[in-house]
Amino acid sequence: MDLEIILASDVQAWNFELEEMATFDFYHTAEYHLLDNSGEGRLLVFKENGHTLLLPLIFRKIPDSDLLDVSSVYGYVGLLHSSDYPFSEAFRLLEEYFKKEKVISAFSRIHPLIFGADKFERGELVCLNQTTAIDLSLSLEQQFYAYSKSVQRHLNKQESKKINIRLGTKPEDVEVFIKLYYSAMDNLQAAPDYYFSKQYFETLLNIQTFKSILIFCEKDGIVIAGGIFIICNNLMTYHLGAIVAEYRIYSPLKLLIDYARQIGTDNNCKTLHLGGGANSEKDGLFVFKSRMTSLRYDFCVWKWVVDSVCYQELTKCKQKSSFFPLYRASI
Incomplete structure (x- = not known):
């Protein structure tokens, strides 16, 4: 299996890979990643035997260190894949690449309407709430x-x-x-x-x-x-x-x-995705949106502590919470 890294600045190459997928949303595009000033947008492209898996991420510097972490842009992202091919080797390569780049943790908000959460073979998936959509x-x-x-x-x-x-x-x-x-x-x-x-x-x-x-x-x-x-x-x-x-x-x-x-x-x-609530599925925003439609989609996030030793060192002075990565919590 091969791993290619495409920077968001190479818009044509990035979006060419997206066009090979069955579908994608604007959150996945190079142009949208260029709007994020928190770090560098990179598209990780895994290919084997004609099958492709794409993982768009923002690589961010961790303050006062030579370390990095990765996150998704604002919105719903996750990964894209061209088929049901088993991509186990991709996550071994991903772990090697992260360690080479000194990536401590990884986080991504999974797109509720574009399935692919089952392909994550490192870290954990946490379902937070639901989103809503109108069937057009x-x-x-x-x-x-x-x-x-x-x-x-x-x-x-x-x-x-x-x-x-x-x-x-x-x-x-x-x-x-x-x-x-x-x-x-x-x-x-x-x-x-x-x-x-x-x-x-x-x-x-x-x-x-x-x-x-x-x-x-x-x-x-x-x-x-x-x-x-x-x-x-x-x-x-x-x-x-x-x-x-x-x-x-x-x-x-x-x-x-x-x-x-x-x-x-x-x-x-085919669909108008309204998103979910501000904090939980029972908040006022979600209740409002749920009156516009009965369609519900699970909203999950991907969390992965790549380097547990460094992660613990970075979080040792932080108050325990569900925020991830904890070392970026304001308290």
Whole structure:
């Protein structure tokens, strides 16, 4: 078996390997990995007898050391494989490569809709909660009646019909969304990782490998909510969204999602992945999304302590928690 390393900067070579897979999402692309400034994006390509396994990762420096760890980009990633071929040898090569590169730990969020978790033969898989998705292979009418009764009533309300929904197609719309998003993160007291840079948004919305769609809700000429939905292959994803706090009573996110699923259907998408909750499957965000669909997918993460001796040394002063890797916990 051969192992090839492709850097995210080599966009053509990286995405060529993706095109050989049965499917992939925008999270797997080179361009999306280039948006991550926490480290270097590398695509690990394992090949044997015409079979391929891909593992996209971000290689990050561990502060005050010559050590590294690896993680996935923000979103749902995991690995991709071309067949059910047994890839046991790949993980032996991976372990050798990690040790050569002084990688202490590995972490990846597994894509719930693209199966491949069974291929991980090192470390452990931990199922955290579930995500939700709308089946866009149904007719528009069937999709609507798959909503909960309360969502159907809300969308049919005269007050909801007074809210204008439009696409954000003008250059200044990007700035409008950024301000809206930052304000929403402030209200939620979100972690610093959620404050993506202005360049992140500007670049994301102009990448040509996939299609980013910016949608706004307006009431009386005021933007009250916005969302970024991304189409890659036949999969649509609700990526980021924001609501003006005082307009939450109008539930504009329902209107955004309802509008987006119609766009996804028109673009021959099979699924609109809404994601899960903020923390657990029982939180308010998950409950809200679960009213839009009955489809559920297990969301798991991959954790692997590659060098247990170094890991223990790095974590010896840290308070025990479920955070992984523990040495990067803020407390």
